[in-house]
Amino acid sequence: MKHFHPLHTDIPKPERFTYPFCYEPHPLCLLAAEEVKREIVRISPREGKMYGVLIVETQPDGGELGFFAAYSGLLEGRNDWDYFVPPVFDAQLPDGYFKSKEREISALKAQIAESMASDTERAWQLTAQRKQMSEELQQWLFHQYQLLNGRGEQKDLVDVWQDYHCSPRIRKRYPMPPGGTGDCCAPKLLQYAYLQGMKPLCMAEFWWGPQPRSEYQPGDHEAGMVRHHGQFYPACRGKCKPLLTWMLQGLAVDPNPEEAGFPHLKVDIVYEDEAIAVINKPSGMLSIPGRAETYSVATWATERWKDAIPAHRLDMWTQGIMIIAKTKEAFVNLQEQFTARTVKKKYLAIVEGTPGQEHGIIDLPLLCDPLNRPRQIVDRERGKRAITEFRVIKQFELPIQSGSPSANHYTLLALWPHTGRTHQLRMHCAHKEGLGCPILGDELYGHHHSREEQPHADLCLQAQAISFAHPTTGVKMRFELPYPFGNLAPYNNK
Numbered sequence: 001m002k003h004f005h006p007l008h009t010d011i012p013k014p015e016r017f018t019y020p021f022c023y024e025p026h027p028l029c030l031l032a033a034e035e036v037k038r039e040i041v042r043i044s045p046r047e048g049k050m051y052g053v054l055i056v057e058t059q060p061d062g063g064e065l066g067f068f069a070a071y072s073g074l075l076e077g078r079n080d081w082d083y084f085v086p087p088v089f090d091a092q093l094p095d096g097y098f099k100s101k102e103r104e105i106s107a108l109k110a111q112i113a114e115s116m117a118s119d120t121e122r123a124w125q126l127t128a129q130r131k132q133m134s135e136e137l138q139q140w141l142f143h144q145y146q147l148l149n150g151r152g153e154q155k156d157l158v159d160v161w162q163d164y165h166c167s168p169r170i171r172k173r174y175p176m177p178p179g180g181t182g183d184c185c186a187p188k189l190l191q192y193a194y195l196q197g198m199k200p201l202c203m204a205e206f207w208w209g210p211q212p213r214s215e216y217q218p219g220d221h222e223a224g225m226v227r228h229h230g231q232f233y234p235a236c237r238g239k240c241k242p243l244l245t246w247m248l249q250g251l252a253v254d255p256n257p258e259e260a261g262f263p264h265l266k267v268d269i270v271y272e273d274e275a276i277a278v279i280n281k282p283s284g285m286l287s288i289p290g291r292a293e294t295y296s297v298a299t300w301a302t303e304r305w306k307d308a309i310p311a312h313r314l315d316m317w318t319q320g321i322m323i324i325a326k327t328k329e330a331f332v333n334l335q336e337q338f339t340a341r342t343v344k345k346k347y348l349a350i351v352e353g354t355p356g357q358e359h360g361i362i363d364l365p366l367l368c369d370p371l372n373r374p375r376q377i378v379d380r381e382r383g384k385r386a387i388t389e390f391r392v393i394k395q396f397e398l399p400i401q402s403g404s405p406s407a408n409h410y411t412l413l414a415l416w417p418h419t420g421r422t423h424q425l426r427m428h429c430a431h432k433e434g435l436g437c438p439i440l441g442d443e444l445y446g447h448h449h450s451r452e453e454q455p456h457a458d459l460c461l462q463a464q465a466i467s468f469a470h471p472t473t474g475v476k477m478r479f480e481l482p483y484p485f486g487n488l489a490p491y492n493n494k
Helices: 027-043 097-118 120-144 156-165 168-173 185-195 239-247 297-304 329-340 422-429
Strands: 048-059 062-071 146-148 154-156 200-206 268-272 276-281 317-324 342-351 359-363 366-368 376-378 385-395 407-417 463-470 478-481
Touching: 027 062, 027 120, 027 317, 062 185, 062 463, 120 154, 146 239, 154 463, 156 239, 168 185, 168 317, 168 359, 185 478, 268 342, 268 385, 276 297, 276 478, 297 317, 317 329, 342 422, 376 422, 407 422
Parallel strands: 317 463
Antiparallel strands: 048 062, 048 200, 146 154, 268 276, 276 317, 342 407, 342 463, 359 385, 366 376, 385 407, 463 478
């Protein structure tokens, strides 16, 4: 059968299908991915790209075990590679409606350029016509994507998108899907399996090749991101979540682990008076309540001090020092200090690999990727300036196995953020134009490690020290926490 690749293995099948937005790759997917990698090497593409595998059985109640493979978008400008499943809809046919209309729109562009010099009004009319034709063509294209789900039902992409974004406020913000929706690996794989009458068992996606281009480009949702060769990633939330929410209906899917709740972790109080408290937030605890988890530093604090408010935040997986304002007056004063950037913070991090210099400044503007919140991207046009100072404390090796290219080589860093952007330190360490050395345990921007590969799999990032003026007395205060990473890289706080 075309595009079907048999698997001969005794690996047990999963009980439920993969929750595609947060998962551990199933051993069957790992086995299939190794075969796909050999095919990628044979093709030898020049650009990095996301690839996916879908494990299937040839019959709804069993049958032969095998897999399908897919790539995101086009591969080397083509979507007809025999090894991989076809697109949900093929818009690349040279004589097809889409390409014919594209040529008409391109011809208008040349006419606009000619008219600009002699007839400005005509140029603006042609520009408006070209915009309308482009929007109509994009809408026509989306209606050609007839998406199936596990119950055998069918909807076109526009209906799926608008049903998902059903509230008026969200519908107004996202009236139509962005370009490229429906061309990622996951919808391609599921659509083809449904068309062939096969039973999906599990799925995984991985990046292969060089990192995406450094700067964000409209229509290219991978640009500006951090992607690492050979690493597995979840499906994109912005484009794929509306589609997969529909396409997975009818399958027994793993529960969302992000909604499973978290233990109520212990918080240590470092200092306390009538106006403030300084605490040591543990890794794995939110600073403020989230969409699925309400327990946080903020809720913990209000249980103890009625009017308490965190004066700033740390990422959920970042441990370390935080200031709690016990009164509104203290909160306002501390906010003014943060705004004026007179509060000074120092972090410690263990990164994978070796930075190219001992000390320096990273200056990369960051923007929240609207299609993959809360992931950040580098965007020099729309991003907010983000500046981090770093210094190498020590370099060392660990006798462990790692999936990263810099296996066993690590660096302990001191980091001083001069700005306070979301995920700033994690992005600046991981991005190829920053240090190019992701923080150990950072699965969002770095490498995924199993506990067998890497016993120290938690995010190795600590907000170690902070200095500020007391909001009531004005006295300069400084607090520093003990070194948090045990024997991983022994270090004295001096």
